[in-house]
Amino acid sequence: MSGHSKYEPKTGFERWLDVRLPIVRMAYDTAIDFPTPKNLNYWWTFGGILAVCLVIQIVTGVVLAMHYVANAGLAFNSVEHIMRDVNHGWMIRYIHANGASMFFLAVYVHIARGLYYGSYKAPREILWLLGCVIYLLMMATAFMGYVLPWGQMSYYGAVVITNLFSAFDNVIPGVGTAITTWLWGGFAVDNATLNRFFSLHYLLPFMIAGVVGLHIWALHVPGNNNPVGVDVKSKEDTVPFHPYYTVKDGFAILVFLLLFSWFVFFAPEALGHADNQVMANPLATPSHIVPEWYFLPFYAILRAVPDKLFGVLGMFGAIAMLFALPWLDTSKVRSMRYRPTARWFFFLFIAATLGLGWCGGKLPDDVVIPIGRDVVTGDPTGFTVVMLSRVLAIYYFAYFIAVLPLLGLFEKTLPVPDTISTPVLPKGGAAMLSGATASPEKKG
Amino acid sequence: MSSSILGRSGFHGLRALAVAALALGVAALGTGVAQAKTNAKEPQEVSFSFEGPFGRFDQAELQRGFKVYAEVCSACHSMNLLSYRDLAQPGGPFWDPKHPNISPAESPYAKAIAAQYKVPDIDPDTGDVIQRPATAADRFKAPFANEAAARAANGGALPPDLSVIARAREGGAAYIYSLLLGYEEAPAGMTVPDGKYYNPYMAGDMSSYWKGAKDKVPEGGFIAMARQLVDDRVQFDDKTPSTAANEAHAVATFLAWAADPHQVERKQTGIAVMLFLLVFTLLTYLSYRQIWRNVSH
Numbered sequence: 001m002s003g004h005s006k007y008e009p010k011t012g013f014e015r016w017l018d019v020r021l022p023i024v025r026m027a028y029d030t031a032i033d034f035p036t037p038k039n040l041n042y043w044w045t046f047g048g049i050l051a052v053c054l055v056i057q058i059v060t061g062v063v064l065a066m067h068y069v070a071n072a073g074l075a076f077n078s079v080e081h082i083m084r085d086v087n088h089g090w091m092i093r094y095i096h097a098n099g100a101s102m103f104f105l106a107v108y109v110h111i112a113r114g115l116y117y118g119s120y121k122a123p124r125e126i127l128w129l130l131g132c133v134i135y136l137l138m139m140a141t142a143f144m145g146y147v148l149p150w151g152q153m154s155y156y157g158a159v160v161i162t163n164l165f166s167a168f169d170n171v172i173p174g175v176g177t178a179i180t181t182w183l184w185g186g187f188a189v190d191n192a193t194l195n196r197f198f199s200l201h202y203l204l205p206f207m208i209a210g211v212v213g214l215h216i217w218a219l220h221v222p223g224n225n226n227p228v229g230v231d232v233k234s235k236e237d238t239v240p241f242h243p244y245y246t247v248k249d250g251f252a253i254l255v256f257l258l259l260f261s262w263f264v265f266f267a268p269e270a271l272g273h274a275d276n277q278v279m280a281n282p283l284a285t286p287s288h289i290v291p292e293w294y295f296l297p298f299y300a301i302l303r304a305v306p307d308k309l310f311g312v313l314g315m316f317g318a319i320a321m322l323f324a325l326p327w328l329d330t331s332k333v334r335s336m337r338y339r340p341t342a343r344w345f346f347f348l349f350i351a352a353t354l355g356l357g358w359c360g361g362k363l364p365d366d367v368v369i370p371i372g373r374d375v376v377t378g379d380p381t382g383f384t385v386v387m388l389s390r391v392l393a394i395y396y397f398a399y400f401i402a403v404l405p406l407l408g409l410f411e412k413t414l415p416v417p418d419t420i421s422t423p424v425l426p427k428g429g430a431a432m433l434s435g436a437t438a439s440p441e442k443k444g
Numbered sequence: 445m446s447s448s449i450l451g452r453s454g455f456h457g458l459r460a461l462a463v464a465a466l467a468l469g470v471a472a473l474g475t476g477v478a479q480a481k482t483n484a485k486e487p488q489e490v491s492f493s494f495e496g497p498f499g500r501f502d503q504a505e506l507q508r509g510f511k512v513y514a515e516v517c518s519a520c521h522s523m524n525l526l527s528y529r530d531l532a533q534p535g536g537p538f539w540d541p542k543h544p545n546i547s548p549a550e551s552p553y554a555k556a557i558a559a560q561y562k563v564p565d566i567d568p569d570t571g572d573v574i575q576r577p578a579t580a581a582d583r584f585k586a587p588f589a590n591e592a593a594a595r596a597a598n599g600g601a602l603p604p605d606l607s608v609i610a611r612a613r614e615g616g617a618a619y620i621y622s623l624l625l626g627y628e629e630a631p632a633g634m635t636v637p638d639g640k641y642y643n644p645y646m647a648g649d650m651s652s653y654w655k656g657a658k659d660k661v662p663e664g665g666f667i668a669m670a671r672q673l674v675d676d677r678v679q680f681d682d683k684t685p686s687t688a689a690n691e692a693h694a695v696a697t698f699l700a701w702a703a704d705p706h707q708v709e710r711k712q713t714g715i716a717v718m719l720f721l722l723v724f725t726l727l728t729y730l731s732y733r734q735i736w737r738n739v740s741h
Contacts (some may be wrong), residue, residue, distance in 0.1 A: 244739070251729050258721050258722070
């Protein structure tokens with residue numbers, strides 16, 4: 001769809017610049033004139049929302065770094081200094097802290113949209129893979145960012161996650177420990193760890209921004225997928241990005257910012273954990289170490305596997321599934337709108353992931369369905385959280401490696417419309433429709 | 445899962461959804477059953493003036509709360525993140541709205557309060573360690589020189605710093621209020637260790653101190669602090685009755701302010717931000733309707 005550029009330099013300077021560095025032309029072609037399917041629904045606004053999230057995180061993060069001290073003895077109090085003494089420091093920090101949660105909320109919706117509408121299918125595999133890379137970088141960034149305030153959860157989160165790599169001792173003895181020591185920069189999570197996490201936490205967002213550039217580039221070669229999942233066939237199927245999608249995305253971004261602001265101003269600690277307001281103390285382990293909500297499903301998968309190494313592999317494998325997805329789904333039909341069976345498996349997959357998230361926040365031995373009591377301790381026994389995690393984790397993986405590969409071969413799909421415009425054609429409205437979109441730039 | 449069965453019709457999809465709904469429902473049921481062994485009693489339902497989006501601190505209560513801290517808590521608990529000047533910052537206990545241009549560090553209230561305390565310093569002329577009256581810029585004077593001294597004076601327990609305590613405990617001010625008033629006789633069958641006190645609002649695992657049925661371990665835990673707040677422990681200057689409940693409520697309010705001193709400013713800003721965003725969102729929505737009016741989609 002990235003066809004012939006319609007940009008016409010209007011001023012002398014633009015003409016001068018255009019033959020030297022056609023940057024205005026590029027901006028015009030990608031953000032103004034870009035032909036976009038006219039049937040994108042609100043699930044498609046989360047790309048723009050995510051761009052806003054990234055900018056908010058980088059801007060607030062740069063300001064926070066001006067006041068933050070990456071030192072195990074000073075970090076906690078420097079964050080409190082930001083909250084108390086820096087002008088509007090409380091606002092900047094709460095935007096940044098809640099911004100991470102909002103970023104993940106948006107990225108999960110964005111990923112789920114891609115899963116449902118088959119946005120990972122040809123010719124958008126690279127686009128999808130780049131998105132997966134962004135997601136991985138986001139997780140690394142968020143994890144290291146959470147360590148920086150050096151509270152109890154920061155510290156013990158870092159201990160638990162970095163210790164995962166010691167599982168490789170089960171493969172080659174000594175290797176896991178060596179990796180862990182290398183990650184820590186010492187023999188425990190301490191000042192060296194905090195410093196490198198700060199350095200990487202500052203670096204990775206700019207790498208994310210770079211991959212986002214590639215992600216948008218890869219989007220603009222085949223163009224947007226759309227809810228119907230059929231390719232754009234003619235000019236009637238599209239509208240220029242501006243003003244049609246600038247205004248629609250803008251509206252969605254503002255609604256999202258309302259939710260964001262509600263958290264920042266009225267419930268800034270609601271998504272956090274009280275233990276992280278206590279300075280890190282290597283000698284006092286919290287009774288219940290939990291990651292931030294956006295990591296809970298993976299945490300549940302980790303704990304669902306009795307073997308440490310395979311638990312770690314399961315956790316990373318859960319994300320690896322996303323990378324392999326374009327080659328796992330065998331269906332020729334992109335949108336699940338026309339895959340009634342796949343749709344139910346998809347909803348079940350979402351439910352399983354949410355269920356795993358719930359399990360991740362509970363203790364593994366907590367009882368979900370009580371069946372009797374333990375004779376010695378009197379504690380209720382029965383179907384535990386870890387058992388539920390196993391059931392849900394098996395479905396999570398089965399969705400990728402069994403359901404999607406096989407379903408595509410056997411399922412009966414609904415008839416797919418020929419074009420994007422077909423499903424929305426009012427009775428006898430073909431003329432009206434083409435009239436409406438033939439020259440949409442004259443409207444509004 | 446056999447694909448040929450699954451692929452035949454949408455019916456099996458429906459069943460799959462039913463299974464998911466069942467799993468979620470069961471999971472929801474489990475929340476009431478599943479409990480960690482450290483089960484403290486839920487804090488009491490108590491209301492504070494600063495709660496909710498429109499909440500404000502009651503300045504008189506903040507002053508009473510500071511008095512409780514200064515006369516009772518500060519004997520053992522530090523507040524290392526607070527300076528005396530903070531007491532006079534906008535919204536603080538000794539903020540004087542009549543003189544908004546006086547910086548907190550120049551506030552006569554903050555200076556007078558600070559002057560009551562002696563803090564260690566180095567004499568710039570001799571290099572000797574001296575004690576001088578605190579200034580408004582000094583941090584709250586800590587009761588102990590270091591952690592070892594604090595533990596030695598408290599039977600091995602470390603009285604936590606109270607600067608952010610209202611944020612560092614689930615339940616915040618309501619938890620502090622409940623804990624301070626919640627001391628009660630240990631239930632029969634409970635062995636309370638020497639130097640410890642039973643409190644149902646304290647988190648802890650008491651199963652090894654409990655002789656009764658293993659599934660009936662009482663709520664709560666042991667705390668190294670004895671009950672402090674009783675009637676008439678602190679005489680308030682504003683004729684508020686010096687009941688234990690008033691003292692606890694006031695100090696919980698003060699600690700909530702100390703943990704989050706900009707919270708009123710935050711909420712007021714938030715209301716303005718929400719109003720702005722609502723208007724902007726509405727205008728953008730109307731623009732959206734206008735721009736898209738002729739596109740069937």
